[in-house]
Amino acid sequence: MWFRRKSSNAATPAAHTKPSQVRKTGSQQSQEPTSSLRRVRLPVDLLERGMIIIKLDRPWNEVPVLFQGFVLSDDSQADILRQYCDWVLVEDEEERLNPILDRVVLRKEMATRPLPETRSLAEEMPRARAAWNQGQQFIDKVTRDLESGNDLDFDEARPIIKHCVESIQANASAMFWMSRIKSRDAYTAEHCLRVAIFSIAFARFLGMPDKDLETVGMCGLLHDLGKLKVPQSILNKPGTLTQEEMQIMQEHTILGYELLKADSKLDPIISDVSSHHHERMDGQGYPHQLADWQISRYSRLVAIVDSFDAITSDRCYKDGLSASDAMSILYKNRGQQFDAGMVEGFIRMIGVYPPGSLVELNSGEVALVVATHPGRKLKPRVEILLDANKNPITPRVVDLAAQTAEGDMVREIAHPLADGAFGISLRGRIQQLTAKSFSDAF
Structure with a gap:
């Protein structure tokens, strides 16, 4: 990557380039702009082939692409834009852009959800x-x-x-x-x-x-x-x-x-x-x-x-x-x-309590944090290992963000504990979970 002084017109397409006249196929033959063409700002992760790249979120000469205002014609160009940019201004058919804009909304919603899981x-x-x-x-x-x-x-x-x-x-x-x-x-x-x-x-x-x-x-x-x-x-x-x-x-x-x-x-x-x-x-x-x-x-x-x-x-x-x-x-x-x-x-x-943190609940139980919830930072998913009297129990996973009251009790984290408190360590729990697959110890 080359770094040069920012020029006054670095972030705009070259004067000779008219993006709306470039075919989606990537050829340089001209066509008249149509009323269905639309320009929108998109996150780089949602770019697709055929889109015309109008503007970047940084000067053109700071990104290793050859042209200002070009048709995204292969995956390597998209790879480079994703590595260096956050967003770009694109031009494309409105009919094609609409479902992609719906995905922009979905991305914002995903930022408030836990990472998806396919295995326990x-x-x-x-x-x-x-x-x-x-x-x-x-x-x-x-x-x-x-x-x-x-x-x-x-x-x-x-x-x-x-x-x-x-x-x-x-x-x-x-x-x-x-x-x-x-x-x-x-x-x-x-x-x-x-x-x-x-x-x-x-x-x-x-x-x-x-x-x-x-x-x-x-x-x-x-x-x-x-x-x-x-x-x-x-x-x-x-x-x-x-x-x-x-x-x-x-x-x-x-x-x-x-x-x-x-x-x-x-x-x-x-x-x-x-x-x-x-x-x-x-x-x-x-x-x-x-x-x-x-x-x-x-x-x-x-x-x-x-x-x-x-x-x-x-x-x-x-x-x-x-x-x-x-x-x-x-x-x-x-x-x-x-x-x-x-x-x-x-x-x-x-989250406030990262996965692997040892915590004591308001019930007196002791648990390890299993997974966080971006939308509810104080209510992660936990694995309870000790009861209120600090006696070992069969491990039980409870989602503090989705629990129903047991009696009059709704579990919450009272405070964090140091690893090893009450004889519970993350290392020990990992060894228990992997004992069947590994004979070596840490």
């Missing part, structure tokens, strides 16, 4: 755990290869990300649960994998097409590759970095970009994200101090997930903050550091 948490957990372990092994291998000077094989990442996508599509909470099992000593490997998982889930929540989920996952998995070449003494320094150390730290974006750019088989957006996931909407990020319209959609998405995980993770020199504290930081910095709309969407997806 118990059914999906073994596959999620297997994908998680494969992901850790891949990052560990990449680390060893870099240390030894061996060639990097990113093809090995593709089936791992594919398995993560399949698991998230079946039941995202299973991978969310796996992501909450954290180790200070394995931060780098786990961080890359968690960012991949949450990026896939977030992209799905935002309504991105299924074909984009694997690319988003690869962006998340490899976004911090350059940090594997930064000295550990700087990565794990407990105190404030000096100006020189900070400069070395920030170079991880360029180092990662160079490693990924060297592999011609990788989608260019993956190296773009590695380079730009620390850019800011206010232009104060690094390494290029890009303006908001220069930051790709995927980079803005990964930036939010990357920061959320960094804030909530324990490091060798600090304890992570709670998810609610992390949400507050993201929200406070929306529009300045982060894309405001994406931050609000991420908060809806994660």
Whole structure:
């Protein structure tokens, strides 16, 4: 991607191009505009072949497409627009646009619903755990290869990300649960994998097409590759970095970009994200101090997930903050550091009590959060494990947003608990759910 100074007419079609005179077939023969043609602004995820692209949400010369005002004639053009833009102005037959506009309304409604599930948490957990372990092994291998000077094989990442996508599509909470099992000593490997998982889930929540989920996952998995070449003494320094150390730290974006750019088989957006996931909407990020319209959609998405995980993770020199504290930081910095709309969407997806949180109900029962409800943030679906007297019971799933009163009691979350409270740990519950499929322990 090339970055040039924004020109005054960059966001308008070229003077010689009259989009309404371009045939839907993509030929350059002219035809008279008809009264049924209509121009509308569409989310990039709803673009279809044959539409005439009139205007982008950023300057034309900031997106690697060849023409200003062109007919969307193949999938690769749509792929590029989805990676860099949020919306475009299109022209098409009104009859064809009407059902697509109905889908715009449906997308807004979906933002208030939980991620769809095709399998229960118990059914999906073994596959999620297997994908998680494969992901850790891949990052560990990449680390060893870099240390030894061996060639990097990113093809090995593709089936791992594919398995993560399949698991998230079946039941995202299973991978969310796996992501909450954290180790200070394995931060780098786990961080890359968690960012991949949450990026896939977030992209799905935002309504991105299924074909984009694997690319988003690869962006998340490899976004911090350059940090594997930064000295550990700087990565794990407990105190404030000096100006020189900070400069070395920030170079991880360029180092990662160079490693990924060297592999011609990788989608260019993956190296773009590695380079730009620390850019800011206010232009104060690094390494290029890009303006908001220069930051790709995927980079803005990964930036939010990357920061959320960094804030909530324990490091060798600090304890992570709670998810609610992390949400507050993201929200406070929306529009300045982060894309405001994406931050609000991420908060809806994660919820006040993220999947895997241990909570005590107003009934005195103890439960693990199974899944969140974007439209009812304080009423997730929970799995009750202890009764009011803190005695173990047969696990029972209750949807707090859809429950009916038992006697005079309507269950609500009274307060969160630390993992391990009353002898209940997320790690232990995962082991129970996967015991039939795995004999190895964490």
